[in-house]
Amino acid sequence: MSTLPKTVKLKQNTDFRRAYGRGKSFSEPALVTYVLKNNRAGVCRVGITTGKKIGNAVMRNRCRRVIAAAFRDLEEEVSGGWDIVFVARYKTGVSKSTKVREIMRKQLKSAGVIR
Numbered sequence: 001m002s003t004l005p006k007t008v009k010l011k012q013n014t015d016f017r018r019a020y021g022r023g024k025s026f027s028e029p030a031l032v033t034y035v036l037k038n039n040r041a042g043v044c045r046v047g048i049t050t051g052k053k054i055g056n057a058v059m060r061n062r063c064r065r066v067i068a069a070a071f072r073d074l075e076e077e078v079s080g081g082w083d084i085v086f087v088a089r090y091k092t093g094v095s096k097s098t099k100v101r102e103i104m105r106k107q108l109k110s111a112g113v114i115r
Helices: 013-022 057-077 097-111
Strands: 007-009 024-027 031-037 044-049 082-088
Touching: 013 031, 013 044, 013 082, 024 097, 031 097, 044 057, 057 082, 057 097
Parallel strands: 007 044, 044 082
Antiparallel strands: 024 031, 031 082
């Protein structure tokens, strides 16, 4: 018997735009988080975006890896039923994943996503 995954990737542009438009945002110099309640029972959808202002492709990929590593550590604490979009800023690329994880935990806690 298969169980539903707790977290899936957010891929569609419409889903990202919905999170930007209707979601609640939390910003720090290293990370911006958009949070929106979804109707999927217990499934959390997560997306990561990096703009060209951050730097070249190497820097953007590093930002994505740092954010993904930080979220991987917090994934067990996150309650289901949310669409979460993380937007990298320049400081994300020069920060360690532990620092980004602290910022992420603070933002998700204030959003009510972490129990």
